Amino acid sequence: MQQPSEMNPAPHSIRSSRRPLIAAALALCLSALAADSAASPERAPRIAATAATAADSVVNFSLLDYRGKYHELRRTEAKAVVLFFTSFNCNRLRASLGKIRSAQRQAAEQGVDIWLVNASTKEDPSDALLMMMAGGRKNGPIPDTSKIDAETLRMEVLRSAVGSIPVLRDEQQLVARRLGVTTSGEVVVIDPKELKIVYRGAIDDVPLDQAGKAKAAHPYLITALTEFLSGRAVSVPKTEAEGCPIRFEVESATAPVSYREVIAPMLQKNCVGCHSPGQIGPFSMSNHAKVKGWSAMIEEVLMDRRMPPWHADPRAGHFANDRSLSTAELHQMLDWIHQGCPRGEGEDPLAVERPKAATWELGQPDFVVPLPQREEIPATGTVRYRYIDSAFVMPEDAWLRAAVVRAENPKVVHHIIVRVQYPKGYSEMPKDSYLFTTWVPGLAQAEFPADTGMFVPKGSRFNFEVHYTTNGKPETDQSEMGLYLAKSKPSHQLEVRVSETRDFEIPPGDANAEHVSHYCFTRDVLLYELSPHMHLRGSTFKYQALYPDGRRETLLSVPNYDFNWQTSYRLKEPKRIPAGTWIYCSGSHDNSKRNASNPDPTKTVRWGLQSWEEMFMGFMTVADVPTERAAK
DSSP states (O other), rough: OOOSSOOOOOOOOOOOHHHHHHHHHHHHHHHHHHHHHTTTOOOOBBBBBSSSOOTTTTTOOOBBBBTTOEEEEOOOSSEEEEEEEEEOOOOGGGGHHHHHHHHHHHHHGGTTEEEEEEESSSSOOOOOHHHHHHHHHHTTTOOOOGOOOHHHHHHHHHHHTTTOOOEEEOOHHHHHHHHHHTTTTOOOOOTTTEEEEEEEOOOSSSSSTTTTTTTSSHHHHHHHHHHHHHTOOOOOOOOOOOSBBBBOOSSSSSSOIIIIIHHHHHHHTTTTTTSTTTTTHHHHOOOHHHHTTTHHHHHHHTTTTTTSOOOTTTTTTTTTTTOOOHHHHHHHHHHHHHHTTTOOOSSSSSGGGGOOOOOSTTOOOOOOEOSOEEEOSSSSSSSOOOOEOOOOOOOOOOOEEEEEEESOOOTTEEEEEEEEEEOOOOOOOOOOOSSSSOOTTTTTOOOOOEEEEEEEEOOOOOEEEEEOOOSOOOOEEEEEEEEOSSSSSEEEEEEEEEEEEEOOOEEEEEEEEEEEEEOOOOOOOOEEEEEEEOOOTTTEEEEEEEEETTTEEEEEESSSOTTTOOOOEEEEEEEEEOOTTTEEEEEEEOTTTTOOOOOTTTSSBBBBBTTBBBOOOOEEEEEOOOHHHHOO
């Protein structure tokens, strides 16, 4: 699969003609500061007993910050990345935040990114946060928390205490655990190109209880950055950091993690469906040896959140089809890999012969609606969309519990959209419905939500919108749709509606071209699913509900949109949306060279059907609430 296309914004930019002069001046300034401080006899360096080396490796990782923005280590253009591990529950770090802000101002012109990483799993939105807030404001009053919700308070703390420095959420403590960080207040400096640690430890040699009262004799962080950026070996690669102990929610495994009882069942449940012969995974998890051989890649895709494929911010919405692993599962898998992937005794659960995959995941349909003839796809070139009427005619009025499309040849089928062609004179066709059903890579085929269904009247036909792509050799396809009848009439009739815009133009090289669209519900509805859709330059997508009473709620945020996974996010519980509510969709495209999926960053991009053009669409699966119920 391709890498996610979103990347971190470019570091602070200046005119190229000025950069060498400013960089050189700053390097001289930092070098002088480091030399003067190191020569001071005031305090001996707090060098750690076990010195680290510049060969310490780092696995690529990604985290979201508290503004919901995606950050990936390997995607940054910075020359160095500084991680400062903090905790909302550690009041001792207030003075360190000022040092980090100062370091950011000095390092920005040198192309250094500074990220705060919060590795505490339990956040206290009251006393500790308020003390930090008071420390971040000179003589600032402590506000009344009774009128401030936790999320608003968190954001206020960030604005007042750390300014524009991103604070990353290591809520599952993967990064802290992988880097061996056990104390908030520790700094880790990383070379993002080589994925190596060049320094770790304290910011300087001033004890936390003397912050603001004593001058640093040894500015470890500044010295390490100066030496690294000038190409010299870091003279003190590791020191001891002060702070608060990080309490890990899941402790590291001391005994071998069982492959047969823990790892293999986890893989069977979450991974083998795609990683098996004939499926889309790049390798098959057919036995222990195969998994062990790919263990380094498995570790990487877990750390950078590529797998399992789930792109929703967990702070916005709860979804029934959430494919992400739990914190305990992630640490069990990573601990097993770090232990050397022990196999243990007994039969290999992954090596047993798997039953042949069923043609239809939901069982044999009541009606099968195929394309009327086999379609020919050329070896090369652009294939225009094909709009194909089926020969099938619905023989009876039918309520459906499912309608799924099976792409016969997914190697060349880009997507299929099916629409109902209602019989002539039929007056009850849904006016706002955009489509009937669809198939795109990665979209799970499932039954409709409980007590819902779609209605198809007798005499209806179906039109298939099919987008084929070439793969270098001639291919054929005869995809089909399966219809599953409901046993009884459901309470709610489903429709798929859309909020979209086609009025956009994405300039060449624009890494964050922002777009919005709106949709207003004129009747009360129940909302069941949200499905964002963009093409290869898609970067972020968010649904917000703007309620008639003035409230705003984020229903879904996808900070790292991946065109390869067209996910439909099904709410755990249907959400009542009152009439007069606006759905506000906002998002962005990345048309820069940093987007690995970008077909051509030198082109201006507009709306279009082909994947090298763009779309901005927010699909919504809803059901109108009956009038008598809506009035109650």
